């Protein structure tokens with residue numbers, strides 16, 4: 001036995017010395033973005049691509065929840081909606097608005113992949129339907145999201161999401177409701193190209209943030225009244241993500257006009273100012289709570305610290321965003337560029 005082990009030892013040693021010496025490559029953990037995916041408008045994708053997308057969304061709406069920690073969540077889709085509910089008072093009328101919703105779209109994309117979706121995330125170029133949203137091809141009952149209900153809270157009458165249930169919302173509650181929306185076309189005027197240009201006509205984040213938020217973003221929501229028109233849980237309607245792709249595109253477009261400055265420009269609070277609440281409603285947070293209640297102790301127990309990574313009330317590039325374990329946490333710096341490596345896509 002001894003000669004054999006001696007042989008192995010010497011043989012091993014000679015292999016080690018014979019290895020060619022290569023210099024170590026510089027260490028870089030950031031994935032590279034060499035070929036950004038192209039996010040296309042719903043108008044421009046094929047019917048097969050549309051169906052693949054809505055099939056995956058239906059799959060999420062009908063699959064059981066997995067995390068076992070989000071209050072009220074019954075389905076995988078509910079978990080996604082719950083994230084928006086839990087973060088609602090941190091990500092609207094605050095500096096977190098654009099980065100968190102960008103990260104939220106990535107969370108949706110991850111979940112769609114669980115349901116077998118292989119395409120790129122589409123978005124809705126609302127400028128093409130401004131003023132007449134209800135007539136958009138996106139609401140086709142066969143190839144799109146189905147139409148609007150007769151009244152606010154009225155269930156979508158047709159399409160892939162008719163008769164499906166969301167259990168998160170309205171507000172901070174968790175009651176089973178149908179997927180619902182209601183069109184008011186005249187509000188959708190203000191998602192038109194002129195309004196987008198006006199929103200983006202700002203030189204810093206502090207200016208463009210309210211431009212987008214209170215401009216085309218808000219008017220899109222008012223025109224669609226998704227999920228009882230409720231600001232806390234409107235993401236229950238899968239259409240929400242088509243609208244927020246459009247919102248994300250506006251930010252990306254603005255950033256691309258001066259990348260050097262704008263890919264680093266972030267400012268604002270990381271949670272709502274109690275005196276302001278949602279900027280679109282009067283009276284501040286306490287007054288607005290009459291519309292949707294207060295988060296329960298159960299919800300607060302899973303709500304991330306809005307100052308995570310910031311060390312104070314103002315948002316920084318180090319701010320940590322969470323999906324409560326659906327995808328890993330990310331920082332605002334990670335999502336500043338859509339082609340920075342953590343993300344790798346562009347809008348067409």
Ligand SMILES: [Cu+2]
Pocket residue numbers: 084091092101
């Ligand atoms: Cu939101």
